[in-house]
Amino acid sequence: MAFEENDLVTDAEQRMTADEEALLDELGIYGDSRRKFLGQLGGAGLGALVLNIVAEQKALAFNDSGSAYATPAIENSVTVTFNVNGVKKSLDLDSRMTLLDALRERLGLTGSKKGCDHGQCGACTVIVEGRRVLGCLTLTAQCDGRSVTTIEGLATGDQLHPIQTAFIKHDAFQCGFCTPGQICSAVALMQEAKNGDASYVTPSVRQKTGAMQLSDEEIRERMSGNLCRCGAYPNIVAAIREIHTGKATDPMAAATMEVHDATV
Amino acid sequence: MRPFKYTRAADTGTAMLAVSSNKDAKYIAGGTNLLDLMKEGVENPTELVDISRLNLSQIRTTATGLSLGALATNSDTANHPLVRRDYPLLTQAILAGASAQIRNMATNGGNLMQQTRCAYFYDIAMPCNKREMGSGCGALEGFNRNHAILGWNSNCVDVHPSDMCVALVALDATVYVQDSGGKARSIPFVDLYQPSADMSMSDTSLKHGELITSIELPKNSFASNSYYLKVRDRASYAFALVSVGAALELSGGKIKHVRVGMGGVAPKPWRAMEAEKMLIGKAPTEENFKAAADAEMKAAKPLKHNTFKIELSKRAMILALKRATGKA
Numbered sequence: 001m002a003f004e005e006n007d008l009v010t011d012a013e014q015r016m017t018a019d020e021e022a023l024l025d026e027l028g029i030y031g032d033s034r035r036k037f038l039g040q041l042g043g044a045g046l047g048a049l050v051l052n053i054v055a056e057q058k059a060l061a062f063n064d065s066g067s068a069y070a071t072p073a074i075e076n077s078v079t080v081t082f083n084v085n086g087v088k089k090s091l092d093l094d095s096r097m098t099l100l101d102a103l104r105e106r107l108g109l110t111g112s113k114k115g116c117d118h119g120q121c122g123a124c125t126v127i128v129e130g131r132r133v134l135g136c137l138t139l140t141a142q143c144d145g146r147s148v149t150t151i152e153g154l155a156t157g158d159q160l161h162p163i164q165t166a167f168i169k170h171d172a173f174q175c176g177f178c179t180p181g182q183i184c185s186a187v188a189l190m191q192e193a194k195n196g197d198a199s200y201v202t203p204s205v206r207q208k209t210g211a212m213q214l215s216d217e218e219i220r221e222r223m224s225g226n227l228c229r230c231g232a233y234p235n236i237v238a239a240i241r242e243i244h245t246g247k248a249t250d251p252m253a254a255a256t257m258e259v260h261d262a263t264v
Numbered sequence: 265m266r267p268f269k270y271t272r273a274a275d276t277g278t279a280m281l282a283v284s285s286n287k288d289a290k291y292i293a294g295g296t297n298l299l300d301l302m303k304e305g306v307e308n309p310t311e312l313v314d315i316s317r318l319n320l321s322q323i324r325t326t327a328t329g330l331s332l333g334a335l336a337t338n339s340d341t342a343n344h345p346l347v348r349r350d351y352p353l354l355t356q357a358i359l360a361g362a363s364a365q366i367r368n369m370a371t372n373g374g375n376l377m378q379q380t381r382c383a384y385f386y387d388i389a390m391p392c393n394k395r396e397m398g399s400g401c402g403a404l405e406g407f408n409r410n411h412a413i414l415g416w417n418s419n420c421v422d423v424h425p426s427d428m429c430v431a432l433v434a435l436d437a438t439v440y441v442q443d444s445g446g447k448a449r450s451i452p453f454v455d456l457y458q459p460s461a462d463m464s465m466s467d468t469s470l471k472h473g474e475l476i477t478s479i480e481l482p483k484n485s486f487a488s489n490s491y492y493l494k495v496r497d498r499a500s501y502a503f504a505l506v507s508v509g510a511a512l513e514l515s516g517g518k519i520k521h522v523r524v525g526m527g528g529v530a531p532k533p534w535r536a537m538e539a540e541k542m543l544i545g546k547a548p549t550e551e552n553f554k555a556a557a558d559a560e561m562k563a564a565k566p567l568k569h570n571t572f573k574i575e576l577s578k579r580a581m582i583l584a585l586k587r588a589t590g591k592a
Contacts, residue, residue, distance in 0.1 A: 075267050133365050133369050139292070141270045198359060200360045205359075
């Protein structure tokens with residue numbers, strides 16, 4: 001061999017400064033381990049590694065948190081002040097952060113779920129300014145000054161929202177993952193029906209009436225943005241129907257199924 | 265998602281200046297399509313200019329028709345009393361698309377600017393001429409069940425995903441845009457989708473930095489005879505396999521005026537001109553509807569997996585025309 005592994009180690013070690021020595025000591029690399037470690041790296045690798053470690057240490061020191069998990073400086077930082085479930089919140093966050101991530105990761109409101117993160121499942125449905133929207137496709141930055149209601153904000157103290165009570169009564173979930181989104185969606189749906197808003201299955205959209213009485217077909221169409229992989233749909237419809245009509249129904253009654261338009 | 269600078273524009277001038285001066289900047293309003301594409305790495309803007317709070321959301325009557333603000337949400341537009349009364353085809357088309365949550369977020373201008381849902385466009389590991397001209401079209405010889413049967417070429421066989429735009433092309437809408445120099449222009453809807461030679465992510469004839477301010481619907485007499493039919497793989501919340509927007513004006517038992525738009529069949533919202541020509545002056549009978557559907561589909565060229573769309577388009581057009589004329 002042209003040179004021994006130990007020769008390389010010795011060269012590398014000789015180039016180390018006292019600070020670099022100290023860093024390797026902090027990493028717990030001593031004696032033989034240090035020789036093997038440095039031998040694998042080679043001279044240039046060591047330099048780069050040490051520089052990285054130094055940079056990382058400086059960044060941590062800058063954040064002054066004393067924790068190895070300190071948040072690095074926020075890139076493209078945006079300050080957002082908004083109202084979440086009746087409480088004013090102010091956050092500095094990366095411009096990329098979606099409302100769903102801000103709720104879950106920054107505010108600890110983990111009721112809203114990340115199902116697909118692409119606007120296809122509805123598990124992240126929350127209510128912004130009275131309207132149901134998808135948290136996963138909303139930038140938190142766009143919510144500055146807005147009012148957000150999540151599943152955590154629907155109950156009044158220990159008093160559940162009527163839709164929540166109805167979901168429990170009608171067993172409108174199995175695994176429960178989609179449920180917060182389903183419930184937020186259903187709460188907003190009630191208001192849309194009161195406003196007389198039409199849906200794709202509304203027979204005559206030309207006549208805008210007052211509050212609408214929704215058929216099961218209407219409820220299904222209006223809830224179609226919320227998927228349930230357990231297939232609790234009949235019970236979800238039953239829960240919403242009960243609150244919408246104000247008529248208590250027997251949860252054990254068989255769910256009716258309608259055949260969709262198969263004319264084409 | 266790549267990092268980007270976020271700014272909220274105070275007025276349209278500031279917004280247009282910001283986007284015009286950075287070729288990698290984009291407007292964001294509802295964000296329902298753009299953020300999804302950014303998560304997939306298909307769109308990588310370095311700057312987003314938030315226009316969602318600009319004063320462009322009015323829906324109002326004009327001397328010639330109804331003006332829809334570019335930033336009115338799809339929900340507000342579909343349920344506006346004047347849209348429901350005078351342009352029910354538009355209401356139905358909007359409500360056939362997406363979900364209530366997405367329609368609450370999505371804006372009219374954004375609906376026009378949305379990208380194809382072609383899976384080869386969405387997957388950056390796949391070839392796609394729209395993303396990178398010259399890389400090829402993955403769908404041309406790939407899984408193309410959802411793709412075009414009309415108006416495609418070998419560079420791209422995608423279909424335009426919008427329902428709303430099918431109604432707009434049928435209703436002869438005009439799109440109003442402005443640029444940062446303050447220059448305003450109008451584009452007939454039927455001419456909006458003109459991909460540039462290199463395609464370069466763009467489906468429309470808009471220049472970088474131009475901003476859609478409103479969409480105008482001319483007055484018409486179609487309100488009592490229109491219907492939007494959408495056929496898809498599940499009952500709701502899915503893109504169209506085929507959709508048809510039909511609007512007619514009847515007089516003395518004959519078709520005086522007719523508009524037929526189609527979705528899910530072409531790279532742009534398709535205006536079924538051949539069908540319209542066949543129907544003018546004829547009686548609104550199933551036989552005539554069938555002749556019109558056959559005429560429109562004469563030019564259809566199916567791909568390997570979507571031959572079914574030709575027959576489906578014919579049946580959908582006949583049914584939409586029947587429902588529009590109260591015959592089904």
